[in-house]
Amino acid sequence: MRLYIVLILTALAMAFGTGYFALFLQGSYTPTLEDIVQINELKLDFQKKVAPRAIINFNSIYYSPQQIRLIDPFYSTPSEEINKQIDYFSSQDCFKDFEILVNQPGFEKVWVWEEYRCGKKDHLSPGFFRQPPFIHPSGHSYAYLSFKLNKENNRSRAWVRNNLRYFHITELVDLQSEVGNLGGIYDLLVKLDYNSLLSLAKGEGTILTKTFLLARITYPGILPILEYRFYDRDDLDNFLKDSSFILQNYKQGRPCFYRDGELCWDYDVKHIFKLANFSTIAFFFGLIIICAIVVRLLLVKIRIQRQEEERKRLALQVLTHEFRTPVTSLLLSVEQINRYLPNLEDDLQEILLRMNSEIYRLQRLTEKSRNYLKVQEGGKLIQLNDELVPSVYQMIDEMIYPYSDEHGDLFKVTFKGEDRSIKIDLYWLQICLKNLIENAFFHGTPPVEFTLEVLSDSIVVYVSDQGKCQFDTLEELTSEFVKGNKSSGTGLGMSIVHKIIREMEGKIVFNNDPTSFKITFNR
Numbered sequence: 060m061r062l063y064i065v066l067i068l069t070a071l072a073m074a075f076g077t078g079y080f081a082l083f084l085q086g087s088y089t090p091t092l093e094d095i096v097q098i099n100e101l102k103l104d105f106q107k108k109v110a111p112r113a114i115i116n117f118n119s120i121y122y123s124p125q126q127i128r129l130i131d132p133f134y135s136t137p138s139e140e141i142n143k144q145i146d147y148f149s150s151q152d153c154f155k156d157f158e159i160l161v162n163q164p165g166f167e168k169v170w171v172w173e174e175y176r177c178g179k180k181d182h183l184s185p186g187f188f189r190q191p192p193f194i195h196p197s198g199h200s201y202a203y204l205s206f207k208l209n210k211e212n213n214r215s216r217a218w219v220r221n222n223l224r225y226f227h228i229t230e231l232v233d234l235q236s237e238v239g240n241l242g243g244i245y246d247l248l249v250k251l252d253y254n255s256l257l258s259l260a261k262g263e264g265t266i267l268t269k270t271f272l273l274a275r276i277t278y279p280g281i282l283p284i285l286e287y288r289f290y291d292r293d294d295l296d297n298f299l300k301d302s303s304f305i306l307q308n309y310k311q312g313r314p315c316f317y318r319d320g321e322l323c324w325d326y327d328v329k330h331i332f333k334l335a336n337f338s339t340i341a342f343f344f345g346l347i348i349i350c351a352i353v354v355r356l357l358l359v360k361i362r363i364q365r366q367e368e369e370r371k372r373l374a375l376q377v378l379t380h381e382f383r384t385p386v387t388s389l390l391l392s393v394e395q396i397n398r399y400l401p402n403l404e405d406d407l408q409e410i411l412l413r414m415n416s417e418i419y420r421l422q423r424l425t426e427k428s429r430n431y432l433k434v435q436e437g438g439k440l441i442q443l444n445d446e447l448v449p450s451v452y453q454m455i456d457e458m459i460y461p462y463s464d465e466h467g468d469l470f471k472v473t474f475k476g477e478d479r480s481i482k483i484d485l486y487w488l489q490i491c492l493k494n495l496i497e498n499a500f501f502h503g504t505p506p507v508e509f510t511l512e513v514l515s516d517s518i519v520v521y522v523s524d525q526g527k528c529q530f531d532t533l534e535e536l537t538s539e540f541v542k543g544n545k546s547s548g549t550g551l552g553m554s555i556v557h558k559i560i561r562e563m564e565g566k567i568v569f570n571n572d573p574t575s576f577k578i579t580f581n582r
Contacts, residue, residue, distance in 0.1 A: 090317040098304065098317060098324050105298050111288040112271070115244050117259075118285055120224050125191035127285070129200065130228045131260035132253055137198040138163060147197045148207030153177035165192035172201060176208055183211075188225045200227045206234070214238070228256060247271070247289055259287075264320045267308050268292065303327055382425045389418050423486055443484045443563065451518060452478045455511050458489050462496050462509075469505040470496075476513030481582050487559050488580075494556045495522040495576055502526075503574050516581060523575035533557070533569040 121127040128134045137143055141163075142156045154177065160169050171187070172195065174180045188202050195201055202225040205213045212218070216238040219226075223245055226234065231249040235241055241249060250270045251259065258266045259273070262285060266273035272290040299305060304324050309315055315323040393415050400408055448454045452474055462470050499507040503524030510521040530536040537557040560567050560578060568577040 094317065098319070101299075101302060101304065105290075105295070106274070106288075109290060109294050109298055111274075111290050113244060113247055113289045114276070114286065115247070115289060116284065116286040120244075123191065126193060126224070129193055129224075129226070130256065132229055132256045133260070134194050135198045135227050135229045138196040141196050143197075145197075147172070147176065147195060147199070148204045150176055150178065150208075160196060163196040168192060168201070169196065172204065175210070176204075188222055193225055194227065200225060200230060202226045203230045203233075206237075229253075258321060259285075265322050267306065267322055382421075386418065386422050386425055390422065393418055443487065445482045445484050447480060447482045448485070449480045450478055451481050451511070451513050454481070454485065455492075455520075458492055459496065459509060462500075466500065466505070466507070469500075469507065471506055471508045473508070473510040474513075475510065479513060481518065483580065483582055484563065487563060491556050491559055491578065492520070492522075494553065495520075495578075498553065499524040499574070503528075518580050518582060520578045521575065522578075523573060526574050528571035528574040531571055533567065536569060 117127065117130060121129055140159050142159065145152045145155055154173060157173065160166065160173070163169060168187075168190075171180065171183070175183055183205070188205070193200055193202075195204055197204075199207075202222045205211075206219065206226075214237065219234055219238050220242065223231075223234075223241060228248055228251070231241060231245055235249050240246055251268060255266050255268045255273075262275065262283065264275050264277075266287075270292050272292060272295045273287045274290065276284075276286045276288060278284050278286075295306065303326060304316075305327050307323050307325065309318055309321050309323040313323075314325075316326055317324040393411075396411065397415070400411060403411065455474075459470075459472065463472060496507065496509065499522055504526035505524060507522070507524045512519040512521070528536065537554045557567060563580065565578055565580045567579075569575075570577075
C-alpha cells in the first residue's frame with residue numbers, strides 16, 4: 060500500500076515538474092527583438108549565399124487577368140450546375156443538359172467546343188486556345204479537353220509544349236505522365252501541391268513546400284508583378300542546420316515561436332537545451348530517473364504478489380490432496396456400514412443416508428477444487444463436464460427433494476412445459492439451486508416457490524419468497540462477503556452462483572420486492 064502512495068506522490072511531483080519545465084519553455088518561447096533581428100539576418104544571408112534554382116515571372120507567361128486564373132486551383136473546380144457525369148473530352152453525351160451551359164460565362168466558346176467534340180466541326184481556329192475564357196465550365200482548360208479528345212493528334216509532345224501556357228497548372232501532372240518531362244519552368248511547377256498553388260495564386264510573400272522555398276520578388280510601383288525565386292528545400296535545410304532555428308509552414312493551433320507571413324520560425328531542439336540551465340535539465344532528468352525507480356519497485360511488488368498467489372495456490376493444492384485420503388477412508392467406512400443398513404432402525408437409516416450424501420458431496424467438492432486449480436491458469440473459473448440427462452423433471456426433482464422433505468408445505472414446487480432431455484453439468488447446477496433455495500429460506504420469508512419451466516431451446520428456473528431484499532441490484536447483492544438481514548453471509552454464496560451461471564453461459568435476473576431470481580440456461 061505504501062508503494063502505491065509513493066507512486067501517487069511521484070506522479071504529482073512529476074506533474075509539477077513537467078509544468079515547471081513547460082512554463083520555462085513557454086517563457087523562452089517569446090521572441091525578443093534580438094531574435095527577430097537574427098531571423099532577418101538569416102533571411103538576407105540566405106539570399107546572398109544560396110543561388111535560386113530558377114526565377115519565374117508568372118506575368119510573362121500568363122499575360123491577362125483571365126489567363127492568370129490558370130495558376131489558381133479555385134478555377135479548376137467544376138461549376139455547381141454542370142452535370143459531372145458527362146465527359147466533355149469525349150464524343151459521348153453530345154449536347155446533353157446543354158441548356159445548363161447556356162447561362163455559363165463564355166457560352167460562345169462552349170458552343171464551339173460542343174460542336175467540335177460532337178463532330179459538327181472538323182477543326183478549331185488557331186486562336187481558339189489563345190483567347191479567353193481558357194477554362195471550360197467543367198473545370199478543365201480547353202487545351203486539356205482537346206489533349207484528351209485527341210481529335211487532331213493533340214496528344215503529341217510537340218503540340219503540348221506549344222500550348223503549355225494554356226493548360227491549367229493542376230493539369231501538368233497528368234500531362235507529364237502522358238508525354239514525359241515538360242521541360243523548363245514547368246518541371247518545377249508540376250511539383251507544387253494544391254496548398255502551395257493556393258498560396259501562389261494569393262501572391263504570398265514566401266511559400267514553403269516539400270521541394271522548394273518560393274520567395275516573392277517585390278518591385279516598387281503600382282502594377283503587381285507575380286515573380287518568385289525558387290530555392291531547393293535541401294539548400295534551405297543545409298543552410299539552417301548550423302543555426303538556432305528551423306523553418307516550417309504556419310499551422311493554426313500549433314505553437315509558433317515567430318510567425319513570418321505563412322511561415323513559422325521555431326527554435327531547434329539543440330538550442331532549447333542550450334537555453335535551459337544545468338539545474339533545470341538535472342531536475343527534468345531526475346524526475347525521469349525517479350519514475351523509472353518507482354516503476355521498477357512496482358514491477359518487483361507485482362512479482363512478489365504473484366509469488367504469494369502461487370504459494371497460496373500451492374497450499375490449496377496440498378490441502379485438496381490431503382483431503383482426498385480421509386474422504387476415501389470415510390467412503391470405505393460408509394460402504395462397510397451400508398451392509399448393515401437393513402438391520403438398522405428407520406431413524407438411523409435416514410441419518411446414515413444423509414451422511415452418505417454429505418460424504419459423497421465432500422468427495423465431489425474435493426475433485427472440483429482440484430479441477431479448478433488445473434483450469435485456473437487457462438482463464439476459466441470452473442471446469443464443466445456436461446452430461447446428457449434423459450429427463451429434466453427427474454433431474455430437478457432429485458436435486459430439490461431434500462428441501463421438500465424438510466420444509467413440507469413451505470416449499471412449493473411447480474413444473475411447466477413438456478419434459479425432455481438436456482445436456483448440462485449436474486454438479487454446478489446443483490450448487491446454484493442449493494444456494495438459491497437455502498438463501499430463500501434463511502434470509503427470506505417462507506413459503507418459498509420453486510418453478511421449473513421447460514422450453515424447446517432452454518430451461519428457466521424461478522426461485523422466490525415472500526420477503527423483500529434489502530439490496531436493490533444484483534451487483535450489490537453478489538458483492539463478496541456482503542451481509543444480509545440476519546448478519547450471515549449472503550454475498551459469497553450469491554457471488555458463487557453468479558459466477559457459475561456466467562461460466563455456464565446462463566443468465567440470471569434479480570428482483571428485490573418480493574425477492575425472486577430467474578435463471579435461464581440455453582440448452
